Amino acid sequence: MPIRTNRGRAAVYRRFWGWPMRSPRHLAVVVFVVAVFVLAAGIVIPQLTGANHRPTAGASAATTSGATTAPGTAAGTGNDPGVTGGATSSLPTRITTLTETPTTAPPAPEALDVARSWGQAWVNHPAGVTNAQWIEGLRPYTTEEQLTEMSSVEPANIPASKITGEPSPVESFTSSVKAKLTTDAGDLLVTVIKTPEGWRVAYYEQVDR
Incomplete structure (x- = not known):
């Protein structure tokens, strides 16, 4: 009711x-x-x-990126003169880094002169000479990096006192030369490199005769 x-x-x-x-x-x-x-x-x-059917941010970005074409080129038509086929692909450019092999060359006379002068300064360590004085004699012929390495050398511990022969090339490239120096206490292998300041000794080692 x-x-x-x-x-x-x-x-x-x-x-x-x-x-x-x-x-x-x-x-x-x-x-x-x-x-x-x-x-x-x-x-x-x-x-x-x-x-629920709204596109996500990632899908929107992908759609926008896929729809972008180079100026003057129709999308999907492959009108780029350097590309054949119907699709235009944007691929990252692969850059291949090649390691240059040093080129052999006759030894530069300047490099051998520096090796000889460096050797004469290296064996010049009269009694009482300090490391700083010895380094100053080597400075005109040596790289700064090598001088830093030699700052811990005690000149009195060097047995050689004179160079007994001319430097002879062992390896020779356009920008570096390895030469052998003969002393009265053994042989030295001296590596001379080309720098903006000229040829300088970058490394040396004492070897047995």
């Missing part, structure tokens, strides 16, 4: 809204029903509106 008075409708509304408060069980049922409704709405509404 329909309710025709406002008072009757108000009584029904009070009974409906008051039902959850009658017991904890009623309240729990109402909360559960509301939660299920909200969850279902969160799943169904995006599907109905198409929100």
Whole structure:
């Protein structure tokens, strides 16, 4: 039977809204029903509106990158005169680094002169000479890196006192020469390199005769 008075409708509304408060069980049922409704709405509404089909940022970037073509070239037509085929591929350029092999050459006379002068300064260590004085005699013919290495050498411990022969080339390239120096206490292998300042001794070693 329909309710025709406002008072009757108000009584029904009070009974409906008051039902959850009658017991904890009623309240729990109402909360559960509301939660299920909200969850279902969160799943169904995006599907109905198409929100799940929006492109992601990565897809958009890929689409934009794929759609970009060089000025004056139609996309996908392969109109680049240097490319054959229908697709234009943008590949990274591969750079191959080649190690240059030193070129052999006759020994430069200047390199042998520096080797001879360096050897004469190397055997020049009279009694009482300090390392600093000995280094200064070698400086005009030696690289700064090698002078740093020789700063720990004690000149008094060098057995050789004179050069007994002319430098002879062992290896010779356009920018370096390895020469053998004969002393009264053994042989030296001296490596002379070409620097912006000229030819300089960059390394040496004592070898047995």
